[in-house]
Amino acid sequence: MSGVRVLVGTRKGAFILTSDAKRERWDISSPHFAGWEIYHLKGSPADPNRLYASQSSSWFGQIIQRSDDGGKTWHQPGTPPGEPTTTPDGTPKGESNKFVYDTSPETGKPLTTHQWYDGTPHPWEFKRVWHLEPSLTDPDTVYAGVEDAALFRSRDGGQTWQELAGLRGHGSGPFWQPGAGGMCLHTIILDPSNRDRIFIAISSAGAFRTDDAGKTWQPINRGLHSLYIPNPTAEVGHCVHRIAMNRSRPDVLFMQKHWDVMRSDDAGESWHEISGNLPTDFGFAIDVHAHEPNTIYVVPIKSDSEHFPPDGKLRVYRSRTGGNEWEALTKGLPQNDCYVNVLRDAMAVDSVDKCGVYFGTTGGQVYASADGGDSWAPIVRDLPAVVSVEVQTLP
Amino acid sequence: MIRVTLPAHLRKLAHVDGEVKLDVEGQVTQRSVLDALEARYPMLQGTIRDHVTQRRRAFVRFFACGEDLSHEPPDAPLPDAVAKGAQPFMIVGAIAGG
Numbered sequence: 121m122s123g124v125r126v127l128v129g130t131r132k133g134a135f136i137l138t139s140d141a142k143r144e145r146w147d148i149s150s151p152h153f154a155g156w157e158i159y160h161l162k163g164s165p166a167d168p169n170r171l172y173a174s175q176s177s178s179w180f181g182q183i184i185q186r187s188d189d190g191g192k193t194w195h196q197p198g199t200p201p202g203e204p205t206t207t208p209d210g211t212p213k214g215e216s217n218k219f220v221y222d223t224s225p226e227t228g229k230p231l232t233t234h235q236w237y238d239g240t241p242h243p244w245e246f247k248r249v250w251h252l253e254p255s256l257t258d259p260d261t262v263y264a265g266v267e268d269a270a271l272f273r274s275r276d277g278g279q280t281w282q283e284l285a286g287l288r289g290h291g292s293g294p295f296w297q298p299g300a301g302g303m304c305l306h307t308i309i310l311d312p313s314n315r316d317r318i319f320i321a322i323s324s325a326g327a328f329r330t331d332d333a334g335k336t337w338q339p340i341n342r343g344l345h346s347l348y349i350p351n352p353t354a355e356v357g358h359c360v361h362r363i364a365m366n367r368s369r370p371d372v373l374f375m376q377k378h379w380d381v382m383r384s385d386d387a388g389e390s391w392h393e394i395s396g397n398l399p400t401d402f403g404f405a406i407d408v409h410a411h412e413p414n415t416i417y418v419v420p421i422k423s424d425s426e427h428f429p430p431d432g433k434l435r436v437y438r439s440r441t442g443g444n445e446w447e448a449l450t451k452g453l454p455q456n457d458c459y460v461n462v463l464r465d466a467m468a469v470d471s472v473d474k475c476g477v478y479f480g481t482t483g484g485q486v487y488a489s490a491d492g493g494d495s496w497a498p499i500v501r502d503l504p505a506v507v508s509v510e511v512q513t514l515p
Numbered sequence: 516m517i518r519v520t521l522p523a524h525l526r527k528l529a530h531v532d533g534e535v536k537l538d539v540e541g542q543v544t545q546r547s548v549l550d551a552l553e554a555r556y557p558m559l560q561g562t563i564r565d566h567v568t569q570r571r572r573a574f575v576r577f578f579a580c581g582e583d584l585s586h587e588p589p590d591a592p593l594p595d596a597v598a599k600g601a602q603p604f605m606i607v608g609a610i611a612g613g
Contacts, residue, residue, distance in 0.1 A: 179609070196528070
């Protein structure tokens with residue numbers, strides 16, 4: 121094992137932090153895509169040098185960037201730097217930022233409306249890519265979760281994108297509604313034991329699963345209880361913030377919901393609450409230890425209005441029992457006057473023998489623990505607000 | 516030869532410095548200039564106008580000869596000075612924020 125690469129998306133660019141496996145000294149890259157919002161960047165499990173990044177701005181929309189050298193250089197797929205931008209017949213190459221909902225009669229679904237914040241119908245409009253999930257086996261295949269919620273897939277390294285329209289066409293779309301951040305598909309989990317099974321989550325619609333590689337989908341929200349919707353146990357409408365899985369146990373899922381930390385032992389067929397002794401069960405991020413599938417991490421946040429830690433103390437909570445019994449992890453984290461948030465995609469784990477845990481804050485810090493959460497240190501502390509954190513354990 | 520100025524973020528995406536010079540066939544309009552721009556720099560597709568509707572993105576504006584042309588019809592002729600290359604067609608990111 122040669123080291124660890126931490127991919128950090130921020131409100132004003134992407135940063136790549138690298139270290140050897142000791143994870144004591146870190147090199148911080150210069151900003152990539154400076155000035156742009158980087159909602160997410162992630163590396164391919166099949167080729168660690170292949171990275172994908174979602175670059176967006178309110179001015180110029182969505183861009184997809186790709187690196188084939190571990191983040192040293194980037195290009196928009198289809199238009200590598202230095203190469204002609206058109207094919208020999210003059211056709212433009214670059215369509216890597218073209219996300220168009222599939223409304224074709226053959227493969228797509230009609231665009232319905234979803235609910236606006238006030239419950240009125242609102243047309244579906246593409247805004248940005250929230251999450252990129254590279255295939256577990258093919259570096260050229262990558263999934264994109266977008267706002268307004270839909271799932272896209274590219275099989276040519278990010279050059280062209282096709283919607284998996286069965287999700288949006290499930291039939292419940294008219295009842296989906298945006299969370300405070302927009303109606304985003306933010307979680308994509310590929311089942312390592314079943315290539316046809318994918319889990320996704322949408323704020324605010326809930327969790328869905330496909331067992332046929334994306335053709336058809338079913339909501340998997342039984343057991344969720346959300347007091348902020350008219351029917352607290354509705355099939356859809358729940359504000360799921362994040363779902364996490366340990367690869368060794370793909371039927372066990374952990375969920376940080378708007379309020380409540382939840383667990384499923386049957387691939388989402390049913391959920392039960394595991395908030396236990398948490399000081400608050402509101403939060404965004406959740407992740408699972410790389411080697412201990414019953415060890416999970418959350419960062420409790422005071423409330424859906426006060427997006428900061430309770431009592432000004434930044435505490436990660438760890439459960440080693442798969443939930444319900446939680447311990448506060450505070451060593452190395454600020455324990456007074458701390459009012460940052462940790463967003464849904466801003467926590468990750470590495471798979472070094474002693475599992476590393478990482479999270480980024482809206483205050484621009486990225487904290488790391490090289491001992492499973494027992495102690496923490498900032499590996500960088502003055503970045504723009506952190507939106508996402510991913511980790512690659514390098515061979 | 517049509518001269519086009521781009522905001523810094525789009526110059527970087529297109530890997531260009533300074534003004535862009537384009538040959539535009541037929542009448543010089545917003546649409547024909549943007550068509551030519553996107554054909555030569557396909558990485559700019561979707562960044563100035565929507566891929567599908569072709570509508571100008573909300574925070575992008577067009578100026579030329581001291582005039583705000585953002586709300587002109589896309590097929591309206593641009594000023595002669597732009598068509599003759601005496602003045603640039605300016606694509607500008609709207610000022611938003613402090």
